[in-house]
Amino acid sequence: MPLSEMRIRNARPENKPYKLFDGGGLFLMVKPLAEKSHDGKPSTSKLWKIKYRYLGKEKEYAAGAYPLLGLSEAREVRDNVKKLIAAGIDPTQHRRITRQQTAEAAENTFEAVARRWMEVKKGEDDHKDRSLRRLELHAFPRIGFRPIGGIRTMELANCLEAIEKKGVNETAHRIKQLIQQVFRYAVRKGLIEHNPAGDLRDIIGYEPVTSRACIPPAELPQLLRDMEAYKGDRLTKAAMRLLLLCFTRTGELIGARWNEVDWNREEWRIPAERMKMRNPHLVPLSRQALEILKELHQITGKHDLVFFSPANKDKHISNNAVLSALGRMGYAGRMTGHGFRSLASTILNEQRKYHPDIIERQLAHTDRNEVRAVYNRADYLLERKKMMQEWSDFLDSVVKEEDRVVKGDIGILSKAG
Numbered sequence: 001m002p003l004s005e006m007r008i009r010n011a012r013p014e015n016k017p018y019k020l021f022d023g024g025g026l027f028l029m030v031k032p033l034a035e036k037s038h039d040g041k042p043s044t045s046k047l048w049k050i051k052y053r054y055l056g057k058e059k060e061y062a063a064g065a066y067p068l069l070g071l072s073e074a075r076e077v078r079d080n081v082k083k084l085i086a087a088g089i090d091p092t093q094h095r096r097i098t099r100q101q102t103a104e105a106a107e108n109t110f111e112a113v114a115r116r117w118m119e120v121k122k123g124e125d126d127h128k129d130r131s132l133r134r135l136e137l138h139a140f141p142r143i144g145f146r147p148i149g150g151i152r153t154m155e156l157a158n159c160l161e162a163i164e165k166k167g168v169n170e171t172a173h174r175i176k177q178l179i180q181q182v183f184r185y186a187v188r189k190g191l192i193e194h195n196p197a198g199d200l201r202d203i204i205g206y207e208p209v210t211s212r213a214c215i216p217p218a219e220l221p222q223l224l225r226d227m228e229a230y231k232g233d234r235l236t237k238a239a240m241r242l243l244l245l246c247f248t249r250t251g252e253l254i255g256a257r258w259n260e261v262d263w264n265r266e267e268w269r270i271p272a273e274r275m276k277m278r279n280p281h282l283v284p285l286s287r288q289a290l291e292i293l294k295e296l297h298q299i300t301g302k303h304d305l306v307f308f309s310p311a312n313k314d315k316h317i318s319n320n321a322v323l324s325a326l327g328r329m330g331y332a333g334r335m336t337g338h339g340f341r342s343l344a345s346t347i348l349n350e351q352r353k354y355h356p357d358i359i360e361r362q363l364a365h366t367d368r369n370e371v372r373a374v375y376n377r378a379d380y381l382l383e384r385k386k387m388m389q390e391w392s393d394f395l396d397s398v399v400k401e402e403d404r405v406v407k408g409d410i411g412i413l414s415k416a417g
Contacts, residue, residue: 002022002023003020003021003022003028003071004071005070005071007020008020008028008046008066008071011028011030011046012030013030013031013032013033013045014030014032015032016032017029017030017031017032018030022071022074022075022078024078024082025050025051025052025078025081026048026049026050026063026074026075026078027048027049027050027051028046028047028048028049028066028074029046029047029048029049030045030046031045031046031047032045033045046065046066046067047062047063047064047065047066048062048063048064048065048066048069048074048077049061049062049063050063050077050078050081050091052081052082052085052091053085054085054090054091055090059090059092061077061081061091061092061095063077063078063081064077106147108147108148108149108186108191109144109145109146109147109148110139110140110143110144110145110146110147110148110151110182111135111140111144111145113148113182113185113186113189113191114132114135114139114140114144114178114182115132116185117181117182117185117186118131118132121181127278131174131178134171134174134175134178135175135178138159138163138171138175139159139175139178139179142155142158142159142162143155143156143159148182148183148186148191148192149191149192151196152196153196153197153199153200155196156179156196156197156200156203157200157203159175159179160172160175160176160179160200160203160204161203161204163175164204169204172204173204176197176200176203176204179197179200180197180198180200182197183195183196183197183198184197212336212338212339212342213333213334213335213336213339214334214335214336214338214339214342214343214346215331215334215335215339215343217343217346217347217350220343220347220398221398221399223331223335224395224398224399225399226329226330226331227240227241227244227329228399230325230329232325232328233321233325234299235296235299235300235307235317235321236317236321236322236324236325237325238292238295238296238307239253239254239307239317239321239322240322240325240326240337240340241292242289242292242293243322243337243340243341244340244343244344244395245286245288245289245292245388245391245392245395246268246283246285246289246388247283247340247341247344247345247362247363247364248270248281248283248341248364249276249337249338249341249364250319250322250337250338251274251276251319252270252274252275252276252281253307253337254307254316254317254318254319254321254322255274255305255307255316256268256270256305256306256307256316257304257305257306258297258300258301258303258304258305258306259304261285261293261306263290266284266285266290267282267283267284267285268282268283268285269281269282269283270282270283275364276364277364277365279364281364282381283362283388284381284384284385284388284389285388286388286389286391286392286393287389287392288392288393288395288396289388289392293306319337322336322337323336323337341363344391345359345363348387348391354383354387355383357380358380358383358384358387359387361380361384362384362387362388
């Protein structure tokens with residue numbers, strides 16, 4: 001006969017445990033109050049249990065305690081147990097695995113995983129602190145509490161779009177990169193199988209970056225003539241020429257120190273702490289670049305910095321020195337220090353004489369494949385030396401031969417030889 005709520009409430013503990021059956025394997029175990037649980041406290045007197053058979057063996061499933069689990073809820077548990085058995089699943093083992101997964105999910109929230117990743121992340125402490133601070137301000141409040149295995153691409157998209165709406169587009173892109181790195185770390189650690197951050201390329205729009213303006217390649221001959229005719233500060237003029245010859249960022253160039261230049265090997269080694277990506281970078285120096293550096297050495301060689309400031313020889317010239325010079329030459333809003341990198345990259349890639357990987361290495365762009373990045377740390381050096389010399393020779397030829405026009409599909413470097 002099925003149980004009723006009244007019969008269950010009226011059931012009193014006796015000297016020995018006894019069972020009240022409801023049907024379908026469900027029964028209520030009424031235990032003496034004197035019995036102790038494993039922690040030494042009086043055990044619950046009424047417990048729901050479900051008797052079932054799995055792979056020919058009789059087992060019991062502990063459903064819960066009465067009255068926390070009422071009669072109707074206990075029957076629902078019994079029905080769910082039957083469904084699991086019908087699907088070939090042991091209910092007790094299923095619960096144990098589910099509890100384990102729940103515990104792991106609680107330990108592996110996005111914030112917890114991100115902080116562990118930050119601890120093992122290579123790089124300068126200041127850079128790591130800035131990255132963690134960005135996550136604390138923008139990502140953790142939205143997805144930090146979520147188990148990393150349960151986060152979906154749409155959640156990440158909503159998080160990034162909310163940051164973008166605040167008007168901090170650049171921050172949104174940095175947060176996106178950090179989120180992607182955290183999820184790649186989670187994949188490597190076996191915490192997740194699928195990376196929901198793998199395709200966030202078009203989630204955030206790009207604002208026009210006027211600080212990286214660059215003239216089209218067709219205007220290169222005129223730019224070179226204007227640079228040659230520039231009558232301003234000698235250090236700034238030399239800086240512009242070296243930016244075009246070496247493909248470095250403005251900050252990396254104006255912070256150059258004489259002890260980084262290897263005259264014998266004809267190389268300039270920029271240490272990791274001065275690089276944007278915090279990786280050391282080697283710049284092969286062409287004959288033309290060395291000539292400029294030798295001229296500069298006569299002016300600033302007695303000091304540590306190549307481009308020291310006249311006002312304070314312990315500091316380099318301003319970041320705006322090159323930008324201001326370009327403005328005085330008539331290129332305001334059309335050309336920047338970073339534009340020299342873009343110009344060189346565009347022309348070299350259009351000519352297809354050098355593999356894009358070689359150009360990217362010279363630009364010091366980080367290789368997204370970590371294994372490949374380690375393997376390629378100093379490779380392509382011979383190719384890069386050749387490329388940088390041919391590039392410098394080409395620039396000389398443009399100045400000497402004004403009839404040579406840079407156009408999209410013309411084989412510039414092949415003709416420059």
